[in-house]
Amino acid sequence: MAPGTHTVTNQAPPLVEYDMFSSDAALAEAVERHLPPEAYGEAREELTAFGVSAGSAQAQEWGRLANEHPPRLRTHDRYGRRIDEVEFHPAWHRLLGRAVGAGLTGAWGRPGGHVRRAAGFLLASQVEAGHGCPVSMTHAAVPALRAEPELAAAWEPLIASRVYEQGLRPPLGKTGVLLGMGMTEKQGGSDVRANTTRAEPLAAEGEYVLTGHKWFCSAPMSDAFLVLAQAPGGLSCLLVPRVLPDGTRNAFALQRLKDKLGNHSNASAEVEFDGSTWARLVGEEGRGLRTVMGMVAATRLDCVLGSAALMRQAVAQAVHHASYRRAFGALLVDKPLMRNVLADLALESEAATVLGMRLAAAYDSADSGTEDDRALLRIAVPVAKYWVTKRCTPVVAEALECLGGNGYVEESGLPRLLRESPLNSLWEGAGNVQALDVLRALQREPAVLNAFLTEVGRARGADHRLDRAIRDLLTELADLEGIEARARRLAERMARVLQGALLVRWAPPEVADAFCASRLGGDWGASFGTLPHTLDLGAVVERARPVA
Template identity: 80%
Template sequence: MAASTHTVTNQAPPLVGYDVYTSDRALSEAVERHLDPDLLDAARTELSALGTAAGSAEVQEWGVLANENPPKLRTHDRYGHRVDEVDFHPAWHRLLDGAVSAGLTSAWNRPGGHVRRAAGFLVWTQAEGGHGCPVSMTHAAVPALRTDPELAAEWEPRLTSTVYEQGLRPAARKAGALFGMGMTEKQGGSDVRANTTAARPLSVSGEYALTGHKWFCSAPMSDGFLVLAQAPEGLSCFLVPRVLDDGTRNAFAIQRLKDKLGNRSNASAEVEFDGTWARRVGEEGRGVRTIIEMVAATRLDCVLGSAALMRQAVAQAVHHATYRSAFGGPLIDKPLMRNVLADLALESEAATTLALRLAAAYDEGGERERAFLRLAVPAAKYWVTKRCTPLAAEALECLGGNGYVEESGMPRLLRESPLNSIWEGAGNVQALDVLRALQREPQALDAFLREVGLARGADHRLDGAIKDLLTELADLNGIEARARRLAERIALVLQGSLLVRFAPPEVADAFCGSRLGRDWGTAFGTLPHTLDLGAVVERAAPEFG
């Protein structure tokens, strides 16, 4: 009967069948900017292919299915044997296969590898964010393992492989392996020095038995884990394989899977070690120093993951406003809606531009770039991930009531949006890390100032923001209580300097006039009305149809 009383009109078509990469001008321009010209043709081809797949109806359906069918824990088999396995929907495995095949677990051994991987990670995780966790940890484990050349020689080829093999068996019998990480415990959280898991030496060759627990262990189906535990000489880093070389299961009891707000497709577990075999990585008593490079790399992936979510949210909002009419015309032509969309687009472009600049610093690898990363990574991780949730909420609102309905996909983005702000150290941890870099490593501030100084004189609001930041840094009174403010200003000044140098004038003008100027409200959609907002929105529109 309903079919005879009305027809469906004025609904935006699904945003499918488009190239996620080439439609993102901020991202594709950043890749062109940071890669050697000799690498560009191959990078364009691989990223466009990945973007076309990520924007396809099939892969987007994989994302929906992986989210709607979360992993399930099987502690025992039918005969009562302890197995501690996690079962995932086939869509999860297809997404992981796509990520591994695209080289998203490997950036360390090829020219321009970090920029190419960062762009691919940003593109592919727009289909579904949860599977990015094991992808990120596998990629990030490499520098930690390199502190032990013997372990690196054994494991690095497996972690950087482009072959995905699911299932638990000895890693030596697999063409590729995934890695996880176990740092936090229930009594300590981010304060890992409060860990109580004990590591008892078994031999002089670096073998230990671990006893204790981990409160958060993501992707417990992985082939190996980097774990922190207390050895006789202090907190140390260990490699824990899930399956031993002889085919027996290591002692790795999964107590339960976390029931999380978002990130539903990814399993996060509580695990117990009871005589668990492990191999020490790095020196005993220097576990934090050993694992810190892994943490830094995963923090960059937090920035990339948030930038990906922001971009997908903005693309959906602009797409909807393009095809939806209200009050006599397309929503996108309404001045107030255009202001909201432009503000969202600025936030997304600034996040993407900053994330790819950090990836390029990893590729360059010189002393100054390493110093730059020491300050820029925690500042970016603090600010970009913090901005993700309000952006996702505002983008959802652009779709009105349709955005509040699960079928739109926007609620999934909103639930996922706080994750990267919490994972690998929440906001206060990042802000305090910014302070440590400022206080203990003066070369980090020098590298940062050299970077933002490249844009000096191009915009008076940026110049004023740099001056104000230096004034803030000169005043040490109550500096810990001001750590968040400092991290925010460092990130905004860095984003502004990059946009002034590389973005179109209308984008740089709008960003500096709002984020660095005085004419910006607390909500999205409060940009000065005199700016060229139409051009900002047009730049952010996904190429569809």
């Protein structure tokens, strides 16, 4: 051992062994705000326990190990038989089991279920984002399966189960299942109408065999997948199990795993169907897009929540570091310019969390039959998906810089967050797809604009900058000339107005004031740390501090 030359000082302790839920004021307040009083006590207790678990050193280590030991594809066994399996590190299974055990796949039909689940998903995604993929797809499969009541009756109890049962076996014989989806193909990408995979009907009603491929199939060890294929009646949605009822493997050839920028713990595969792949029709032939859109909308909301989670963890790490690190005679957090940067980051994080949780509450209302919130979801989900996922990468990159050179080192955890940060903008339709979906909703469904204006209108009169932004937005909506080329601008404007309205209603005055002054009032630079210096930035930063 080399002789000691110095004592290590002026370093922040690891951010572990803390209650990730209770120390996140924006998230904890949203849960209390959106849950009925009779459900809040139980939910708070459950989420607090989950937050303590998520903030533990053990959970953080599982996240590190799952990321550093990516899945491995095994196409054949030792005898040359095709098995098409993916092996995961034990840490992956522990994280997935913890998420399923916390009810993150079972929100539908449960009072306040979407709010409780969204909060849990935000916590789980801060530990390790990759395992959120199968959790999200399983949860989101329910609306599609409900197009076929017989299928829904058989599968929903297994989806909502809090038992994670790994391994490939006949799914309806298990105590809990995971579902995935296969939509995109090489030649089409987001244009799924260009899919060429064929679904040929068998003699038994509702049964088909598939021939074709899927370019992206995440979590290929799931028990079943919803896929789109061309049936005689047009593009249709089908359910493809990995194992058939008699225990034999369905023809589901994993050609390779994708080598991705981030999301290393989660397997994303290319899949081939060889003409004997058995599938069951979900909904009507030719109405596959309509059937699957409920699933897509739910996974899009999870993209918003996942990005909000990455932002929250990055900001928590930056504020935690600055609260311990001293430079030039004072703590970094007390330096005016660093405080400005941290406050700016905290605003973006809180705005994302408040928006995501409001949409989760709208799901609870829509699930119980509220039409206004159903219309709000139709427009606000693509708006939020576009904007929040776009903001994630610059927030994480700036938070990394707050740690200086240490933030660029893998051991800090920030590089993993940075690699993960672009993903949610790509999944479930990239930016242009979301912006065009906003236009489509506005042009085809008049109720959605009324729902949006009603939602932001609840805050009118409380802040003159918000009122002006709403008027400017109405002017933009009235001018349809060249609207497609302005679709991104419109989606961004709608997102910032909606976030501002929610913060004016529910956030502390210093947070709402800072957001409206910068994001709506125009007093904001091109980078973080350019907030007006007259604002109460210390209070904004203190609110973001990750201390229970």
